Amino acid sequence: MVELLDKWDVSFFLFLNDLHSPFWDQIMWWISAKYTWIPLYLFMLGWIIIKKKWETLILLVIITLLITLSDQISVRFFKEVVMRLRPCHNPDLAGLVHIVNGKCGGQWGFISSHAANSFAIATFTLLLFKNRTYSYLIVSWALIVSYSRIYLGVHYPGDVLGGIILGLILGKIVYDFYKRIEPYWIKNRSKFRKT
Numbered sequence: 001m002v003e004l005l006d007k008w009d010v011s012f013f014l015f016l017n018d019l020h021s022p023f024w025d026q027i028m029w030w031i032s033a034k035y036t037w038i039p040l041y042l043f044m045l046g047w048i049i050i051k052k053k054w055e056t057l058i059l060l061v062i063i064t065l066l067i068t069l070s071d072q073i074s075v076r077f078f079k080e081v082v083m084r085l086r087p088c089h090n091p092d093l094a095g096l097v098h099i100v101n102g103k104c105g106g107q108w109g110f111i112s113s114h115a116a117n118s119f120a121i122a123t124f125t126l127l128l129f130k131n132r133t134y135s136y137l138i139v140s141w142a143l144i145v146s147y148s149r150i151y152l153g154v155h156y157p158g159d160v161l162g163g164i165i166l167g168l169i170l171g172k173i174v175y176d177f178y179k180r181i182e183p184y185w186i187k188n189r190s191k192f193r194k195t
Contacts, residue, residue: 009158013087016150017098025100032148044125066174070120070167074113084110088153099153112155115146115163123171
């Protein structure tokens with residue numbers, strides 16, 4: 001059964017990865033880059049400041065914890081344990097994988113840290129803001145970032161799906177943790193303002 005799923009995953013990857021053009025190469029490279037989304041993160045920060053005011057610092061600590069958890073779990077508990085070669089490192093796929101700008105990344109691919117991190121942020125913030133338009137936009141963003149990893153030849157669809165699932169779970173767990181401690185901060189906010 002695992003072999004069959006792997007075969008489907010590889011076939012689906014080759015189909016999606018083959019849908020490329022010079023124009024989309026540059027777009028997907030840009031979408032997948034670390035610093036491209038700084039304006040989005042600044043927008044989130046601004047919204048947190050407007051909506052949550054004095055809780056901003058607490059939320060920044062919690063979001064930092066969330067991203068650290070997502071990134072480290074995806075690497076330490078999955079990539080370094082499962083040790084599934086990225087498609088661009090797989091010798092069986094040599095010459096079949098479209099790679100953009102010659103970049104392949106580390107050796108192991110399961111699970112996608114980009115997918116885990118983007119869905120962790122998306123899940124946490126959509127639960128935090130509870131705004132329908134924002135929810136559609138942030139989930140679309142997370143999906144596009146995740147898909148870009150397949151397009152660039154560095155992850156199989158299964159790697160991305162695994163990252164999405166991890167991100168959803170961690171985003172919800174950390175949000176639930178935040179909601180548990182929120183009454184404490186609200187109750188003691190006057191103490192924090194004085195210090």
